[in-house]
Amino acid sequence: MTFALIIFLLIATTSCSRVTAAATSSWSLLQSNIGITAMHMQLLPNDRVLIYDRTDFGASNLSLPDGKCRVDPYDYVLKKDCTAHSIEYDVASNSFRPLMVQTDVWCSSGSLMTDGSLIQTGGFNDGDHVVRVFNSCDACDWIEIKSALVKRRWYASNHLLPGGRQIIIGGRRQYNYEFYPKTSTSEKAYSLPFLVQTNDPKLENNLYPFVFLYPDGKLFIFANNRAILFDYSRNKVLRTYPEIPGGDPRNYPSTGSAVLLPMRFREGGVAVIEVLVCGGAPKGAFVNAQNGTFDGALKTCGRIKVSDPNPQWVMETMPLARVMGDMLLLPSGDVLLINGGSAGTAGWEYGRDPVLNPVIYKPDNPLGDRFEVQTASTIPRMYHSTALLIRDGRVLVGGSNPHIYYNFTDVLYPTELRLEAFLPSYLDPHCSGLRPQITPDSQTQFGYGDRVVIRFRVVDRLDPDSVSVTMVSPSFNTHSFSMNQRLLILEGGNTTVIGKSKYQVIVRAPPSSNVAPGRYYLLFVVHRQVPSEGIWVKIS
Ligand SMILES: *[C@@H]1O[C@H](CO)[C@@H](O)[C@H](O)[C@H]1NC(C)=O
Ligand SMILES: *[C@@H]1O[C@H](CO)[C@@H](O)[C@H](O)[C@H]1NC(C)=O
Numbered sequence: 375m376t377f378a379l380i381i382f383l384l385i386a387t388t389s390c391s392r393v394t395a396a397a398t399s400s401w402s403l404l405q406s407n408i409g410i411t412a413m414h415m416q417l418l419p420n421d422r423v424l425i426y427d428r429t430d431f432g433a434s435n436l437s438l439p440d441g442k443c444r445v446d447p448y449d450y451v452l453k454k455d456c457t458a459h460s461i462e463y464d465v466a467s468n469s470f471r472p473l474m475v476q477t478d479v480w481c482s483s484g485s486l487m488t489d490g491s492l493i494q495t496g497g498f499n500d501g502d503h504v505v506r507v508f509n510s511c512d513a514c515d516w517i518e519i520k521s522a523l524v525k526r527r528w529y530a531s532n533h534l535l536p537g538g539r540q541i542i543i544g545g546r547r548q549y550n551y552e553f554y555p556k557t558s559t560s561e562k563a564y565s566l567p568f569l570v571q572t573n574d575p576k577l578e579n580n581l582y583p584f585v586f587l588y589p590d591g592k593l594f595i596f597a598n599n600r601a602i603l604f605d606y607s608r609n610k611v612l613r614t615y616p617e618i619p620g621g622d623p624r625n626y627p628s629t630g631s632a633v634l635l636p637m638r639f640r641e642g643g644v645a646v647i648e649v650l651v652c653g654g655a656p657k658g659a660f661v662n663a664q665n666g667t668f669d670g671a672l673k674t675c676g677r678i679k680v681s682d683p684n685p686q687w688v689m690e691t692m693p694l695a696r697v698m699g700d701m702l703l704l705p706s707g708d709v710l711l712i713n714g715g716s717a718g719t720a721g722w723e724y725g726r727d728p729v730l731n732p733v734i735y736k737p738d739n740p741l742g743d744r745f746e747v748q749t750a751s752t753i754p755r756m757y758h759s760t761a762l763l764i765r766d767g768r769v770l771v772g773g774s775n776p777h778i779y780y781n782f783t784d785v786l787y788p789t790e791l792r793l794e795a796f797l798p799s800y801l802d803p804h805c806s807g808l809r810p811q812i813t814p815d816s817q818t819q820f821g822y823g824d825r826v827v828i829r830f831r832v833v834d835r836l837d838p839d840s841v842s843v844t845m846v847s848p849s850f851n852t853h854s855f856s857m858n859q860r861l862l863i864l865e866g867g868n869t870t871v872i873g874k875s876k877y878q879v880i881v882r883a884p885p886s887s888n889v890a891p892g893r894y895y896l897l898f899v900v901h902r903q904v905p906s907e908g909i910w911v912k913i914s
C-alpha cells in the first residue's frame with residue numbers, strides 16, 4: 375500500500391505595479407516536437423540556440439535534410455543514421471533546422487569563445503578526443519577537428535579563461551585538465567590530484583565539477599563535497615575550502631547544481647565573492663538506485679563567501695528537495711532552480727518523482743526568507759534535461775531522457791521532445807509598465823573599466839533609485855550545470871532624464887578580463903527588479 379503525501383505549495387507572487395496586482399510566473403509550450411532531446415544547449419550571439427543530444431541513441435525523430443545520412447562504422451547503434459542529433463533553434467521565429475554531427479557528442483562540454491563561436495569538446499566513443507566548432511551564421515554547421523584533445527573528455531567541465539582559451543577539467547577517469555586551443559602541438563594535459571582525492575572509484579561522485587572563474591583569474595573548483603581555489607597557470611592549489619556540512623556529494627551522479635552569485639563592484643573590485651550549491655542526492659543514493667531504492671533528494675543549499683579569510687558554509691533549506699535541478703542566474707539577480715526530481719540520482723532509469731515547480735532564490739533577502747515557489751510545469755524534466763536564459767528574459771527548458779534509447783511508451787518519463795519556456799514573474803503583463811526598453815543609441819562595445827552609456831525608456835514613472843545594469847554571460851548547459859555562467863551588477867547607475875519617458879544610465883564596464891573574459895554578454899537594465907530585454911554587448 376502506498377501513502378501519497380500531498381503537499382500544498384503556496385505559489386509566490388510578486389507585486390509589480392503600484393496597483394499592487396500580483397505578478398506570477400508562467401509556462402508556454404514553444405514546440406511540441408523538436409525531433410531530438412535537448413541534452414546540451416548554448417545560446418549564441420545571433421539569438422539561435424544550439425541543441426544536441428548524442429549520436430548513439432538510434433534514430434531521432436528528425437530527418438537530416440536532402441536525404442543526407444551519417445555513416446559511422448563506430449556507432450554502437452546505427453552504422454547508417456539518416457536522422458539529426460543536433461538542431462539550431464531560432465528564438466525569434468520559434469523554428470529550428472537540423473544539423474549534422476559526425477561523431478558522438480554524448481555527455482560532452484563546451485564554451486562560447488571570444489568571437490561568438492561555440493567550441494565543444496569531447497563526448498563518447500569516436501567523439502571523445504574531438505573538438506567541434508559551431509560558428510554563428512545562418513547556414514553554419516558543425517566543423518569537427520579529430521584528435522584535437524590530449525585526453526578523452528566525457529563528463530568534463532569547461533570555462534573560458536581571461537586569455538581567450540578555454541580550460542577543460544576532468545571527465546570520466548581523467549584526473550587532469552587541458553586547454554583549447556593549444557599553444558603548441560606538444561602541449562599536454564596537466565594533472566589535478568584534487569579529482570583523485572574527491573573521487574570514489576565506485577561512484578565517481580565528482581563528474582561535471584562546478585568550475586567558476588574567480589575574479590583574480592584563478593579557478594574555484596567544487597567536486598563531490600568540497601572545493602579548492604586553483605591556479606591553473608602554475609598547477610597549484612592556493613586554498614582548500616571546508617567540506618560542505620553533512621558531507622553528501624553534489625556532483626554527478628548525485629547531481630546538484632551551483633552558481634557563482636551575482637557580483638557587485640566596489641572601488642573597481644568585486645565586493646564579495648559567493649558560491650551557492652543546491653540539491654543533489656545523499657551518499658549511497660546511486661548504489662541504492664541501482665538496487666531499486668530511490669532515496670529522497672537533498673533539500674539543502676550551502677552558501678559560502680569564498681573571498682572571506684576563513685570561509686564557512688552557511689546551510690539553507692529549500693522548500694523542495696531536488697536532484698538534477700538546474701540553477702540559472704536571472705537578469706534581475708535572482709537565482710532560478712528548475713527541473714529535476716525529488717528522489718533517486720542521475721543515470722539511466724535512476725531518477726524519480728519529478729519536481730515540477732521551479733523555485734526562486736533571492737540572494738539579498740535575509741536568511742530564512744530567500745526561497746519562493748513558482749508555478750509548476752506539467753512536463754517532467756528528469757535526467758538529460760536542460761534550461762537556458764534567453765535574451766528576452768525567458769528561460770528555455772528542454773530535454774529529459776533517462777533511457778538508453780528514444781523510448782516513448784511503456785517507460786517512466788518517456789523521452790521528451792517538447793520545448794517550453796518558463797516566464798519568471800517579471801514577465802507578467804502587470805510588470806510591463808515598469809519594464810525598461812533599451813534604445814538603439816546605447817553602447818554595445820566597450821573596453822575594461824570604460825564609462826558605458828545606456829539609454830532606455832520606461833512607460834510608468836521611473837524610480838531612479840531602483841535602476842541597475844546587469845551583464846550575464848550565456849552559458850553552456852548540460853547535466854544540471856551551466857558552464858561559464860556569471861552575472862555582473864555594474865558599478866555606477868546614475869540615472870538622468872533625457873526626454874519624455876527616456877532616461878540615461880552611466881555605468882562602469884567590468885575592470886578586467888579576469889572578472890569578465892572578453893566575449894559576448896547580455897546586458898539588461900533592471901528597474902524595480904523587472905529587467906528589460908537584453909542587448910548583446912561585447913567587451914574586449
Ligand atoms: C518518434 O518516432 C517514433 C518512431 O518513428 C514514433 O513511433 C513516435 O511516435 C515519434 N514520436 C514523436 C513524439 O514524434
Ligand atoms: C544491492 O543488491 C545486491 C544484489 O542483490 C546486493 O549484493 C548488495 O549488497 C546491494 N547493495 C546495497 C548497497 O544494498
Ligand SMILES: *[C@@H]1O[C@H](CO)[C@@H](O)[C@H](O)[C@H]1NC(C)=O
Nearest residue numbers: 723777778779780781784785
Ligand atoms: C527502449 O527502447 C529500446 C529500443 O526500442 C529497447 O530495447 C529498450 O528495452 C527500451 N527501454 C526501456 C527502458 O523500455
Ligand SMILES: *[C@@H]1O[C@H](CO)[C@@H](O)[C@H](O)[C@H]1NC(C)=O
Nearest residue numbers: 866867868869870871878880
Ligand atoms: C549624475 O549625472 C548628472 C548628469 O550627467 C551629473 O550632473 C551628476 O553629477 C551625476 N551624479 C553623480 C552622483 O555621479
